[in-house]
Amino acid sequence: MTMALAENFRMNAGHGDTSYANNSRLQMAVLRKTRPFLEASIKDMFKNSDSNSALLTCLKVADLGCSSGPTASLVISEIVKIFYGICQQQHCKLPEIQAFLNDLPANDFNAIFRSVPAFCDGLKREMGADCYISGVPGSFYDGLFPSNTLQFIHSSYSLHWLSKVPENLENNRRNIYMGKTSPPNVFRAYAEQFKKDFSKFLGLRSQEMMPWGRMLLTFQGRSIADASKDIYYAWEIVKDALLDLVAEGLVKEADVDSFNLPHYVAYEGEVREIIEEEGSFAIDKLESFEIILVAPEDDEKQTRSVNTHTKSTRAVLESLLANHFGDAIMDSLFRRFAENMAVYLQHGQKPKAVSVVISLIKK
Numbered sequence: 001m002t003m004a005l006a007e008n009f010r011m012n013a014g015h016g017d018t019s020y021a022n023n024s025r026l027q028m029a030v031l032r033k034t035r036p037f038l039e040a041s042i043k044d045m046f047k048n049s050d051s052n053s054a055l056l057t058c059l060k061v062a063d064l065g066c067s068s069g070p071t072a073s074l075v076i077s078e079i080v081k082i083f084y085g086i087c088q089q090q091h092c093k094l095p096e097i098q099a100f101l102n103d104l105p106a107n108d109f110n111a112i113f114r115s116v117p118a119f120c121d122g123l124k125r126e127m128g129a130d131c132y133i134s135g136v137p138g139s140f141y142d143g144l145f146p147s148n149t150l151q152f153i154h155s156s157y158s159l160h161w162l163s164k165v166p167e168n169l170e171n172n173r174r175n176i177y178m179g180k181t182s183p184p185n186v187f188r189a190y191a192e193q194f195k196k197d198f199s200k201f202l203g204l205r206s207q208e209m210m211p212w213g214r215m216l217l218t219f220q221g222r223s224i225a226d227a228s229k230d231i232y233y234a235w236e237i238v239k240d241a242l243l244d245l246v247a248e249g250l251v252k253e254a255d256v257d258s259f260n261l262p263h264y265v266a267y268e269g270e271v272r273e274i275i276e277e278e279g280s281f282a283i284d285k286l287e288s289f290e291i292i293l294v295a296p297e298d299d300e301k302q303t304r305s306v307n308t309h310t311k312s313t314r315a316v317l318e319s320l321l322a323n324h325f326g327d328a329i330m331d332s333l334f335r336r337f338a339e340n341m342a343v344y345l346q347h348g349q350k351p352k353a354v355s356v357v358i359s360l361i362k363k
């Protein structure tokens, strides 16, 4: 990952109005939706491990790209609950659990660490679980753990972030991503960067996992193979808001031209091909699902969903945008975003989030 991106990119910290912690409803909904995959994967791992295995003494798990909201602790408590259920059924002792929470160094790890003692006490009280939690700052596009360490890796809504902005996007003018008016080379450059990054991620994780290790990955995706026909609406609305500020003289057009998001929504088939070609993991399950983000039937609901969209987009993108365009325009930019989002919804559009979920087994 480029140093500049690793140092500057983070979800909005703390617990305030624009924080990620208070604006991660979509990510919560995604976790609820993938809960059955999590359960099936852990149960299967347990079934296929031999009875003397390390799994029965200490379970080592990692959540990669954990961020600092409620989703980080939810993942760990769900994993513990699933194990607790298995042990109740099998009349075995719940193993100790060592959980590693990873994110980029600029992540608000302090907020996580402050909540750890009470969180672990809760798991002890409810299930008698001995859970040890550590933070692992660093990019998941680099090595994070010693070889042969982990039994289970989880990552939700993080792997659509690339290690860097793809190269050769100079002609992606008046766009900040693979936009409606982007030339074909832009789509190719994004797809190639995703392939490079995701293959590297798989190779690194395979080294860090024990032989029968499992991985559950969920990330934003698209519903059709042709990326130029499934443009991610939210980034178009951010781009339109930026161009509004260009028209008002608050942002330079050249600054929009030179800005591109390090983000990619992959197609299910493309993901399958990369996993098969890279070769470290067997695919247990690979599916896509959609979550409709708003129901714009009446005015009050629409206002609410415009607010929700604006705050959640700001919580995720503000660090990247402020780093390039400066802090001073952030309020105006997201006011524009809200106005443009309202128009988008008035046209009867139903924004949806497509997700790809993959359950993998280390070969």
Ligand SMILES: C[S@@+](CC[C@H](N)C(=O)[O-])C[C@H]1O[C@@H](n2cnc3c(N)ncnc32)[C@H](O)[C@@H]1O
Residues within 6 Å of the ligand: 001, 009, 010, 011, 024, 027, 028, 064, 065, 066, 067, 068, 069, 071, 072, 102, 103, 104, 107, 138, 139, 140, 141, 155, 156, 157, 158, 159, 161, 162, 163, 316
């Ligand atoms: C939208 S948040 C998702 C957080 C959490 N997993 C959830 O489901 O709510 C994406 C997270 O991925 C992290 N991230 C992005 N690129 C990363 C990388 N290369 N290494 C580690 N974390 C990364 C971001 O910092 C951010 O906290």
